[in-house]
Amino acid sequence: MYKKALAVLTATAVSALVGSTVTAAPAQAFSDHKDITSKGLSFLHWPVVDDINDEHAWMDSGAPWFPVAHDEKHFDDCEFDGSATYIRDHYVGARAAMIRRNLFNVGDHFGALLHTSQDFYSHSNWVELGFPKTSDNPATSGIETSQSDLSDITGAQRTALSSWPVLQNGQTVRGNILLANDDWIPHWING
C-alpha cells in the first residue's frame, strides 16, 4: 500500500542515487573549523579559543581504537537525533565541569559540541533549502545572516535559550520542511 501512497522525488542526481552502493565516506568536516570558531568567539582569550579549537582535530581524527565514522559527531548519515543528543550530552559535561571549576574541561566539551553544530551547515542541505534568507547587502563582502536563518533543529527559533531539541522523523522543521532523520520509515506509509 505504501508504494502507492507516497513518492520521494529528488530534484537532482536521483538516477545516480537509486541502486547505488554504499561506500565508506571519510569523516570530513569544514576545512576551516578553527577559523570559524576563532571568528565566532573572537572576544575570548586566545588560549581559551586555542583550547576549544583543539577539539576539532580530535573530532575529525576519531579514536584510533574505533576508526569508523561517528555519524553523530558530524551530522552525517541523517543522524539528526544522534547529533542533537551528542551536543546535549556535551552541554551536560560542560556544566558538570563548571561546577567542578574546571574551565579547561569546559573548553573541551564546548569545542566538541561546536564542531558538531558547525558541521550541520556543511553536511546538510539547509543551504540548498534556501538559507540564509536574509537579503544580501552588496555593500559588504560577507554573507548576511540573522538569527532567523539558523536552523530550527538547533533550538535557535525558540523564544528562550534552551537545550538542543531532539526532533523525530518526519517532524516539521519549518514551513514545509520535514526532518528526514536516519532510518526513517514513515508510519503513515503503511496506512
Added chain:
Amino acid sequence: MRNGAGKFQSILVQPNGKLIGRLLETGRGGSDHECSIPFRNYDGFTHDQLAKDDPGSTTESRLKHRKARALAELQTGYEWCRLVSEAGKADRDGMLLAMWVRPGASPHPPNTPCGPVRDVGVRTHPVTITVESVQIINDGDPGADGSGEIQPATALYDDPQNFRKSVHRQNRLGRMSLNPGDFVPKAQLPQPMTICARHNSQVNFALHAWDNDDHPWDKYATVYDDFDDDDEMLTGGRIKVHSEQSPGSNLVTWQDLRVKYRVSQQSAGATCN
C-alpha cells in the same frame, strides 16, 4: 523525475501530486546507510554531494561554502549564548565571564540572543563597581616556593539568561608575587566598571583570579591557560547588585579571595546606553 524543489532537495508527494514537504537531510555516512527510505528506492545524497567543507572549484560551490560558513559562525555565537545561560543555571556565570572574556572585549555576538541591545523607552542609569581591595587567602601554590603569581579578573554584566551587556577587566601591570594574607597593590587593581542598569533590576559583579605559572617567554605568558603548565584558578565569586542599591563599600569573603568593592551610581535622572 520531477523537479519540484530545486537542486539537492527531495520532496515527498502524494499520488495526486500534492506536496507533503521538502526533506532536511545530510549526506550518507561512512559505516552504514541510514538516509534511505525503505521501499522507495530512495538512497538520499552522498556526503560529497552535500558537503560544503571547502570552497570547491565552481562558483556555485564557493557560494554554498560561504553561506554554510556564515551560518556556522552565527551558530557558534548562538552556542556561546547558550553556554553563558548554562553557566548561569550552574551558578558559574561569573567564573566563565571573568576568566574567559578578554578585557575590553564585547562577548555579545550580533544577531544572537546575547547580542547587544539598546534600551529604548526604558529607564536606565549607570552603576559603577570599583574594586577597592583584594586580599589573597590562598595563593595557588600550597607548599611550593612560597608566593603565587597572582592576576585577578573581573566582570560586570546583566543577566546570564538574557546576556546583553557586560564589562570585563583584568588587573593592571601584569602578575604580582603575593602570599596568603597579602593585598593586591592599589595601582594594580582592575579599573572600575560601569554598566547601564535598568531601573529596578540586578547586575552581577564577579571577580576571580589565577596563579600565573607561565614563564615570561611562554606562548601565553599573561593570560589564564593550560599551555605547557596549567595555571591554577583562585576561586572568587559573584555578587548580585540591585540597580538601586545604596552607594557604599562592601566586603565579601570567597574561597580564595577577600574583596572589598564599592557600588556607586550617578544621580537620579541620569541615563545611559
